[in-house]
Amino acid sequence: MKVTIVGPGKVGMVLAYSLVLRGVAREVVLVGSNREKAEGEALDLTHAQAFQQIPVKVRAGEIEDAAGSEVVAVCASVPMPAGLLTRNALAQGNADLMKELLPRIAKVAPNCKLVMVTNPVDVLTWQALQLTGFPRERVMGTGTLVDSIRFRELLSEMLAIHPDDLRAYILGEHGEHQFPAMSVAQSGGERIDDTPERRALCERAKHFGMEVFRKKGNTCYAIGQSAAYIIEAILLDEKRTVPLSVLVDGYLGVTDVCLSLPVVVGKKGVERFLHPDLNAVEAEQFREAARAVRKVIDGLE
Amino acid sequence: MKVTIVGPGKVGMVLAYSLVLRGVAREVVLVGSNREKAEGEALDLTHAQAFQQIPVKVRAGEIEDAAGSEVVAVCASVPMPAGLLTRNALAQGNADLMKELLPRIAKVAPNCKLVMVTNPVDVLTWQALQLTGFPRERVMGTGTLVDSIRFRELLSEMLAIHPDDLRAYILGEHGEHQFPAMSVAQSGGERIDDTPERRALCERAKHFGMEVFRKKGNTCYAIGQSAAYIIEAILLDEKRTVPLSVLVDGYLGVTDVCLSLPVVVGKKGVERFLHPDLNAVEAEQFREAARAVRKVIDGLE
Amino acid sequence: MKVTIVGPGKVGMVLAYSLVLRGVAREVVLVGSNREKAEGEALDLTHAQAFQQIPVKVRAGEIEDAAGSEVVAVCASVPMPAGLLTRNALAQGNADLMKELLPRIAKVAPNCKLVMVTNPVDVLTWQALQLTGFPRERVMGTGTLVDSIRFRELLSEMLAIHPDDLRAYILGEHGEHQFPAMSVAQSGGERIDDTPERRALCERAKHFGMEVFRKKGNTCYAIGQSAAYIIEAILLDEKRTVPLSVLVDGYLGVTDVCLSLPVVVGKKGVERFLHPDLNAVEAEQFREAARAVRKVIDGLE
Amino acid sequence: MKVTIVGPGKVGMVLAYSLVLRGVAREVVLVGSNREKAEGEALDLTHAQAFQQIPVKVRAGEIEDAAGSEVVAVCASVPMPAGLLTRNALAQGNADLMKELLPRIAKVAPNCKLVMVTNPVDVLTWQALQLTGFPRERVMGTGTLVDSIRFRELLSEMLAIHPDDLRAYILGEHGEHQFPAMSVAQSGGERIDDTPERRALCERAKHFGMEVFRKKGNTCYAIGQSAAYIIEAILLDEKRTVPLSVLVDGYLGVTDVCLSLPVVVGKKGVERFLHPDLNAVEAEQFREAARAVRKVIDGLE
Numbered sequence A, B, C, D: 001m002k003v004t005i006v007g008p009g010k011v012g013m014v015l016a017y018s019l020v021l022r023g024v025a026r027e028v029v030l031v032g033s034n035r036e037k038a039e040g041e042a043l044d045l046t047h048a049q050a051f052q053q054i055p056v057k058v059r060a061g062e063i064e065d066a067a068g069s070e071v072v073a074v075c076a077s078v079p080m081p082a083g084l085l086t087r088n089a090l091a092q093g094n095a096d097l098m099k100e101l102l103p104r105i106a107k108v109a110p111n112c113k114l115v116m117v118t119n120p121v122d123v124l125t126w127q128a129l130q131l132t133g134f135p136r137e138r139v140m141g142t143g144t145l146v147d148s149i150r151f152r153e154l155l156s157e158m159l160a161i162h163p164d165d166l167r168a169y170i171l172g173e174h175g176e177h178q179f180p181a182m183s184v185a186q187s188g189g190e191r192i193d194d195t196p197e198r199r200a201l202c203e204r205a206k207h208f209g210m211e212v213f214r215k216k217g218n219t220c221y222a223i224g225q226s227a228a229y230i231i232e233a234i235l236l237d238e239k240r241t242v243p244l245s246v247l248v249d250g251y252l253g254v255t256d257v258c259l260s261l262p263v264v265v266g267k268k269g270v271e272r273f274l275h276p277d278l279n280a281v282e283a284e285q286f287r288e289a290a291r292a293v294r295k296v297i298d299g300l301e
């Protein structure tokens, strides 16, 4: 099973390394703007995979080498403008980059599932749908999966329950307009009540991406794991539930924008869109997120 | 980390083999009624573990060799009387067996966590508390974990969602008086509605144990996995939520009986007892299960 | 990837369970002489796999359901005649059984790799070649892989080195005429010298199968792991070196008999036959093993 | 089990991430020269581990937080002087850095096993022995493990055999004076003959580190895996054979220098030093490597 990673930067390489360690993807192609660097990365990973039980072929290539990929993950990005520190600052630059990359991907790998990581991820997932003409089942952004895991980790420290058993979802925008769907949050069949302390964790989780970014200049491990989790659910046809950025199609009155909702991921991509029964406040937060993302989309040239 | 398995029969050996493959327990002691057979099993497992990355010491022993165990799993049993086919038929025989075994276990391994598998598991978990004097945190029966996984597997086939993401719990008795807590069942934040088709799956799941038993003369893989799951959650301090048979202490008005409830399992054993907000019908089913198990307990000599 | 196990007895079921836990085979078919029992086993495994990350379909079937299998493992057997305790005692009974089973397997799964486990394994691997007409690359017996791991485990206890790093091979017959190829035994580039103590371990390893059999009435875990190891090396195209029973084609002057030699296993089956440079004594032991196996073959009706 | 990584740069962080994914180390401390950056890394890893089954605590700290560590891995380094591209160019700078770091490590974690990664690794492993006063069993450098895996990977592509089954060792210096111990190279009991083609692979492997460095500006995945492999062998007491840089104590006449030899690694560190029976040419290459490393040591101020 073949996976192509477009944009082998900090995030793309953590994703590649994670895939190599597990051996689910048996062929990984790295497509970057600097061919020699991508070749160095491919060599280094080739040596690392030799320690594993399952052999994985890793090589550098051009977009055309994505042909035959089950999944193409897009992590390519213009650099974050110094000091700006908001994902939307990347919108125009990356929208332009996608115009260059995505039609070529769609041409050589017309049946692939597309996993968008580049920011602002909701905006670019929407754009990817336009540029590729792919059905919504095959275009997904990592969205609030990474925010959800950060929130669960904080909750886990507070409640002493494994993050995977804390079924709490951050939904909406991967950005300022995200919110915890506390009205449906559960663990072991028990409600996770909506207390001020937990709200505070959620606020902290929302800003964790930027906090990590400020401290180390990027974020790569949690997002790399997020992308790897989605990709392996596709390759192994696992039918896992995850919150992902997908085209919203009427849920809570929202249309024609990409936002994070819980979905089921399997070999066909997004095999099912779930519709949690949010309360009125949450529903409004979702609509607010839709307006915010829409505004960025509308602002693109 | 040391685990002792008392009763290396069909179930006990699947448990032992599962532990050996994963290498979390680094020492496994098999205590059976036939020492030579246990030695044969230990040798066979010793050769199997040599294929694994992590070395595990396996040996046969007496109950006294349980000293120092983190966990003691009890799978010892009198034989199922031919044709009887109800777990309660084993009650008196196994209650007598436990009177022989459990005080000795409590003596040599006074700080262990006790995982009861032998049937009728709710009755014997209750009895284990009496015979060992252990706090309720350290005595748990596999209970409806195995029923829950069977239900989730059936649901998974119907809904095309991974069983682990179908957060539906079978609670109550591991036997006739079990029930699905549908009012709190969720997947990906979405309610799993309580339809007649799903009820039918639940009925089927309830009788799966006996169906498998009739077909092959025992059940061992699903229950072996259940026990292994609990034991690894203890050894690795995972804080996993699982439905287990534990001493009920006032929940829904029930006391002094063991029934399955969702709990959190970590290195101290049951670290937290969860209290799902069941609806009135389910609450009554829980109380009915309590009366049924109590009746068997009261019938013991 | 589909695997069919013909003969879901003690060995076949440990193999099936091992495959299910790892999730490399995604579909497992159990073909036994008792359909209802096979269905019980399949159900039990289906419930066990629901605990794993990777979903695996398990079902009972007839030989015809082996169609499309990458690998067919043959563990079917007549019962060991009470008290006999030599693998060759099964030769005629199992040769007859194979006449019934193997042509049907070859018909429905003409491109599968055949992994023979049933005893006497060298004799039946040879017979499988005749009955199926498969090329020697696609017919292999577990042979002395299990003996080698037992020897390495004993050596490991003596030398305090991981069994996988003790590159010592037991070759020849899976039976009395096996021998350690001490002249080429190495660990970490250092010779493993041929001392009387090590010879004693080798003698013990040779009789371990029978020792375990006497103690517990069968052997299943080490052999189940051996078969699983080979099958996963095929499914994952791992190119692993293992000693397996294969058609010997002139090595040391031996022809037209199956004996264990080190080979390389990958997706095509046996992709390469290795030829260790044995010393004169070992070479003679190999020829002696050939004569012994040949004699059993010639004695078949 | 606690591991401290001193120097969470490119290499240190791949090591940290690898440990976090496997969950063998349950506590990981990152000690860098920039505390805030280390905190960002720790947070990012904390979010990544929340995806895994086994919880791992990751935090930033000072050297004093290494107290209680089973293993301390040293990856701290002065920067590679631009354009220099030889490991020995780092010798004086890193020797000075070690004078600052190692006595403090030895003081707070006097019983740890020390795994040296920083270059020139043979020189610094020798220096670490002096600075800590630790016995040679507890001080090891990654040495030619990474070179050996690169050579095996190339051989694997040529021979179509899994790298783990290609028991060929690169020994001597992790640098120009390394050599393949072809006279004892084996796979599956068969000699790996010393042909010009294989020699060429070995030359390529020797320069792979520098080739990757030139292409991508660092090497991190293969070396991160190497360090993780050693550390897990210690934590799990695996008794694995690996070529590591250790104090040579008379082998082939060499003393008082660190070079790579095959050794056995377990919970006590280097539990055994192996002595392959090298041929005369190889023995001389080993002595030559000793002289080269000695010269760098003698040149330190």
Ligand SMILES: NC(=O)c1ccc[n+]([C@@H]2O[C@H](COP(=O)([O-])OP(=O)(O)OC[C@H]3O[C@@H](n4cnc5c(N)ncnc54)[C@H](O)[C@@H]3O)[C@@H](O)[C@H]2O)c1
Pocket (backbone or CB within 6 Å): A006, A007, A008, A009, A010, A011, A012, A031, A032, A033, A034, A075, A076, A077, A078, A079, A090, A097, A101, A116, A117, A118, A119, A120, A121, A142, A143, A146, A174, A218, A219, A220, A223
């Ligand atoms: N969705 C999330 O939760 C999340 C989290 C972290 C980072 N991100 C985003 O991921 C992106 C990558 O982040 P990073 O830290 O890896 O950045 P990076 O600068 O390290 O990597 C960017 C990569 O894009 C490549 N690239 C640029 N132009 C290209 C082209 N024309 N063709 C192919 N490749 C090209 C570069 O070669 C480089 O490898 C950013 O947009 C970042 O904001 C998203």
Ligand SMILES: NC(=O)c1ccc[n+]([C@@H]2O[C@H](COP(=O)([O-])OP(=O)(O)OC[C@H]3O[C@@H](n4cnc5c(N)ncnc54)[C@H](O)[C@@H]3O)[C@@H](O)[C@H]2O)c1
Pocket (backbone or CB within 6 Å): B006, B007, B008, B009, B010, B011, B012, B031, B032, B033, B034, B075, B076, B077, B078, B079, B090, B097, B101, B116, B117, B118, B119, B120, B121, B142, B143, B146, B174, B218, B219, B220, B223
């Ligand atoms: N809780 C569940 O969901 C569940 C599921 C399946 C089976 N079970 C129960 O597990 C038990 C074991 O089932 P099995 O199929 O393995 O039975 P089995 O007959 O194969 O094994 C029973 C084992 O108990 C041992 N034993 C008997 N007396 C002993 C003594 N005094 N000391 C030590 N060991 C002794 C025997 O040696 C034997 O190994 C049964 O009670 C069965 O009903 C429970």
Ligand SMILES: NC(=O)c1ccc[n+]([C@@H]2O[C@H](COP(=O)([O-])OP(=O)(O)OC[C@H]3O[C@@H](n4cnc5c(N)ncnc54)[C@H](O)[C@@H]3O)[C@@H](O)[C@H]2O)c1
Pocket (backbone or CB within 6 Å): C006, C007, C008, C009, C010, C011, C012, C031, C032, C033, C034, C075, C076, C077, C078, C079, C090, C097, C101, C116, C117, C118, C119, C120, C121, C142, C143, C146, C174, C218, C219, C220, C223
């Ligand atoms: N090669 C080795 O190293 C090794 C090691 C252990 C056992 N074995 C051999 O493996 C074989 C199986 O051993 P076991 O302990 O599992 O025995 P078992 O008696 O438990 O199982 C035999 C199985 O064969 C099945 N079978 C019989 N006739 C059949 C038919 N016509 N069609 C389909 N299935 C049929 C039975 O249903 C049963 O499931 C034996 O021959 C044994 O000697 C080999």
Ligand SMILES: NC(=O)c1ccc[n+]([C@@H]2O[C@H](COP(=O)([O-])OP(=O)(O)OC[C@H]3O[C@@H](n4cnc5c(N)ncnc54)[C@H](O)[C@@H]3O)[C@@H](O)[C@H]2O)c1
Pocket (backbone or CB within 6 Å): D006, D007, D008, D009, D010, D011, D012, D031, D032, D033, D034, D075, D076, D077, D078, D079, D090, D097, D101, D116, D117, D118, D119, D120, D121, D142, D143, D146, D174, D218, D219, D220, D223
């Ligand atoms: N042995 C091998 O096979 C091998 C392979 C690759 C790299 N290396 C070596 O590993 C080292 C690290 O390489 P890298 O690419 O990660 O470099 P890097 O520059 O990315 O990282 C160096 C790290 O050292 C830290 N550091 C510096 N001074 C420190 C101090 N006083 N206290 C604590 N930490 C301090 C820095 O904070 C930084 O995190 C280099 O010496 C490199 O040559 C060795």
